[in-house]
Amino acid sequence: MIIGGNIGKNKITPNEDAWKDYEIxxxxxxxxxxxxxVNVSSPNTPGLRDLQQKDSLKKILTHLQSINQTKKNQKPLLLKISPDLNQNDLDDVIDLALEIKLDGLVAANTTISRNHLITSKNEIEKIGAGGLSGKPLKEESTRITNYIFKKTNGTIPVISxxxxxxxxDAKEKFEKGAALIQVWTGFIYEGPAIVKKILSK
Ligand SMILES: Cc1cc2nc3c(=O)[nH]c(=O)nc-3n(C[C@H](O)[C@H](O)[C@H](O)COP(=O)(O)O)c2cc1C
Known part of the structure; x- marks a missing residue:
């Protein structure tokens, strides 16, 4: 069984020291x-997404790459991005991924957007801040997957x-350029059998 390690910084660690948490x-x-x-894209850790700026990212990722070089068995290093990046920041992240030869991008984490919801505005406000996952995120995540795929000519694997x-849903992600897919909210609603269901058709 393949196991991935998803790593982030602690809430109380200031961003300038974040690289130390990632290293640990x-x-x-x-x-x-x-x-x-490398998770720099959760909206639930205040300030975390600021680490998606090119300089901060480069520092964290190249540091981990250099540690990786010292290990006997090197492990692929991927970056998980937010669906809320603006166009410039998304382009910067893709350029950086190519420049430092990341092994892949994961698109995308949860969103701070509240589009595509049927719940009333009042109710949404009461529920408050936090990352939104699942169906409302589907289109945007597929769009970003496809954008990365096209911009890199498929040279960077995208986990959608x-x-x-x-x-x-799974087929659509693959048709738009995903190399692999990740299921999170579906797993909560349907349980582990969702994998078999997705594969059975
Ligand atoms: C409660 C919750 C916790 C999450 N924790 C993490 C996390 O620790 N690291 C991460 O990279 N993504 C995290 N995610 C994002 C999911 O892995 C996934 O990328 C996102 O929810 C979109 O997929 P989905 O619509 O299938 O849920 C979390 C999502 C939710 C809803």
Missing amino acids: CFNELHEMVDYFV SGGIFTTN
Whole structure:
């Protein structure tokens, strides 16, 4: 079974020291996982998404790459991005991924957008801040997957994540350029059998 390690910084660690948290997680998990995903895109850790700026990202990722070089078995290093990046920042992230030869991008994490919801505005406000996952995220995550695929001519594997519940959802992600898919909210609603269901058609 392939196991991925998804690593992030602690809430209380200031962003300038974030690389130290990533280093600790990377070293501790290195022998136990088959690949790493650097998470700088959760909206639930204040300020975390600021680490998606090119300079901060470059520092964290190249640092982990250099630690990786010292290990006997090197592990693929991927980056998980937010669906809320503006066009410039998304282009910067893709350029950086190519420049430092990342092994893949995961698109995307949860969103701060509240589009595509049928719940009333009042109710949404009461529920408050936090990352939104599942169906409302599907289109945007597919669009970003396809954008990365086209811009890189398919040279960077994209793990597509967002709103996958059915075989058709999965097929659509692959048709738009996904190399792999990640199911999260679907897993909560349907349980582990969702994998078999998706694969059975
Ligand atoms: C409660 C919750 C916790 C999550 N925690 C993480 C996390 O620790 N690291 C991460 O990279 N993504 C995290 N995610 C994002 C999911 O892995 C996934 O990328 C996102 O929810 C979109 O996929 P989905 O629509 O299938 O849920 C989390 C999502 C939810 C809803």
